[in-house]
Amino acid sequence: MPSNRTIAQIKSGLLRPALTSHFEVQIPIGSDNLNTLLKGVVPDGADQDILNISCSDASLPGSQIATFELQNDFTGVTERYAHRRMYDDRIDFTFYVDAEKYTPIRFFERWMRFVTGETGTRSDGSTIELNNINYHYRMNFPKEYRCERGLKIIKFERDYQTALQNHGHSSLEYEFIGAYPISVSSMPVSYDSSSLLKCSVSMTYLRYVITEITQPKQQPQPSVPTQKPQQQNTQEPPVAQEKESKIQQNIIQNTGSEGEGLYDSATGARLLSTQQQLIEEGKAGDRLTAELAASLGT
Numbered sequence: 191m192p193s194n195r196t197i198a199q200i201k202s203g204l205l206r207p208a209l210t211s212h213f214e215v216q217i218p219i220g221s222d223n224l225n226t227l228l229k230g231v232v233p234d235g236a237d238q239d240i241l242n243i244s245c246s247d248a249s250l251p252g253s254q255i256a257t258f259e260l261q262n263d264f265t266g267v268t269e270r271y272a273h274r275r276m277y278d279d280r281i282d283f284t285f286y287v288d289a290e291k292y293t294p295i296r297f298f299e300r301w302m303r304f305v306t307g308e309t310g311t312r313s314d315g316s317t318i319e320l321n322n323i324n325y326h327y328r329m330n331f332p333k334e335y336r337c338e339r340g341l342k343i344i345k346f347e348r349d350y351q352t353a354l355q356n357h358g359h360s361s362l363e364y365e366f367i368g369a370y371p372i373s374v375s376s377m378p379v380s381y382d383s384s385s386l387l388k389c390s391v392s393m394t395y396l397r398y399v400i401t402e403i404t405q406p407k408q409q410p411q412p413s414v415p416t417q418k419p420q421q422q423n424t425q426e427p428p429v430a431q432e433k434e435s436k437i438q439q440n441i442i443q444n445t446g447s448e449g450e451g452l453y454d455s456a457t458g459a460r461l462l463s464t465q466q467q468l469i470e471e472g473k474a475g476d477r478l479t480a481e482l483a484a485s486l487g488t
Contacts, residue, residue, distance in 0.1 A: 212348050215245040215283065217297075218340025218369075227304055231297045241293050246388065247284035248343055251364060251398050253277045280372065280392045287377075287387040294389040298371045305335040305370060332368075341369040341393070344403075361403045368396035 219228040219238065232238040257270040285294035303309050307328045308320060319325060346361040375390035 208345075208347060212346055213248060214342075214344040214346070215242055215248055216340065216342040216344070217241055217245075218337040220301075220335075220337050220340075222334070224301070224304055224335060224337075227300055227309060228297060231291070231293060231300060237293065240288070241285070241297060244286045244288065244294060245283055246286055247282075249282055250343065250345065250362075251278050251281055251366075253398075277395075277397050280394045281366065281369075283391045283393065285389045285391070287389050294391070295374070295377075298374050298389070298391050301335070301371050302374065305330060336368045336370045338368055339365060341366040341395070363401040363403055364398050365401065366393075366395040366398045369393050 217238070219225050219232060232241055254276050255272045256274040256276050257272050260269040260271060261267075263269065287294055300309070307330050308318065343364040344361060345364075370393060371391050372394045373392040375392075377387060377389060379387070
């Protein structure tokens with residue numbers, strides 16, 4: 191039967207949908223000869239990061255289950271059984287082209303030239319002349335031009351940090367196995383009104399793996415981390431504290447103007463014991479009687 195829901199439950203369930211504009215792309219640069227070739231375009235991590243964040247469009251991949259039909263085992267029933275998972279054959283990316291280095295165009299064109307063996311030294315010792323009319327090429331082996339791992343699309347939301355502190359956080363990481371580019375689309379240019387130059391690239395892959403990144407709710411931390419002092423404080427306390435501390439602690443046995451006894455080293459005043467107070471000043475209890483004074487040894 192239908193269930194009743196409060197407005198708060200509907201808001202929490204429907205009014206926070208995932209948005210398409212929050213994602214991150216990570217483009218690998220391969221290994222060995224491919225890595226050496228692509229590092230000529232993105233020589234350090236900063237240039238590679240610029241290539242990653244210049245991706246303006248991407249697609250989260252999909253897949254389907256291939257089935258075969260089995261008929262007539264049961265009257266009027268057609269059964270379908272799964273026998274293979276089929277992945278999409280490609281994924282498309284669109285990059286903003288920077289005016290300084292044309293990084294996306296140079297990067298993927300170099301990668302595709304490496305796939306077809308148009309760069310590097312050939313095994314037969316022949317010279318590569320790209321503008322020769324009799325030019326020919328020989329494909330490299332897949333293990334040389336494919337990136338077995340590293341091509342990723344990470345889907346997250348705008349309130350990533352806030353959600354992590356309030357109720358935990360979950361994001362999806364798609365990693366593509368055995369990826370390499372197979373096409374770079376044409377990019378029209380015109381004397382008409384200027385627009386952003388974009389480079390569209392299609393990459394193929396063997397399969398993809400989804401990693402569910404789930405982090406628990408974080409406990410609030412103090413804004414200023416507490417630290418232990420590197421060394422003890424050796425400064426003298428203020429005058430009032432100094433006097434007080436010496437009155438309480440600096441008590442010495444000495445002979446003063448009032449005879450032998452306990453004196454305060456700070457003030458020089460004689461400190462009376464409870465017995466002496468009873469005998470000399472009568473400050474503790476009732477006044478002394480002759481019997482009490484005799485019992486106290488006076």
